[in-house]
Amino acid sequence: MIDWKDDMAIGIEPFDREHRDLVEAINRLHAVATGPADPAAFNVAVDRLIHITEEHFTHEETVLRHHGCPNLGMHQREHDELLDDVTALRLVGDDLEEVIGMLEMLRDWLHDHIVHFDRGYRGCLDGKVIQ
C-alpha cells in the first residue's frame, strides 16, 4: 500500500527504523482489511499499529524534550491527533471500507508528518547519540 520513500528518511537511525515499522504495520493492516475476512488477524494488526505508534511518539517526544528541541508542543499535538485516529480504527473494525479509507488517510498523514515535522528536528539532534 505504501512504499518507503527516500524523502521519509531523516538520517537518525532509531527513528528511521521506527518509521519503517509504522509503514510496515499500516501495510500489514491494509492487507488484512482487503483480504478474506479474519477478525482475529484484524485485531492483532490494529493492536500492533496502535502499540508501535504510541511507542514511537513517546520515544520521539522524550528525546526532543531531553535535548530541548523547539516546537515540541505543536509536534506533540500532531502526535495526539494521529494517535486518536489510529485508536479509532478499533471502533470501525467491521466497516472495512471505512478502515481502508482511514488507512489511506494515515498513510498520507504519516508521510507529511515525517517530511514536515520530523525532518525539522534533525538540526537540533545533529551529532547527538539517540537510543
Ligand SMILES: [Fe+2]
Ligand atoms: Fe516520527
Ligand SMILES: [Fe+2]
Ligand atoms: Fe513526530
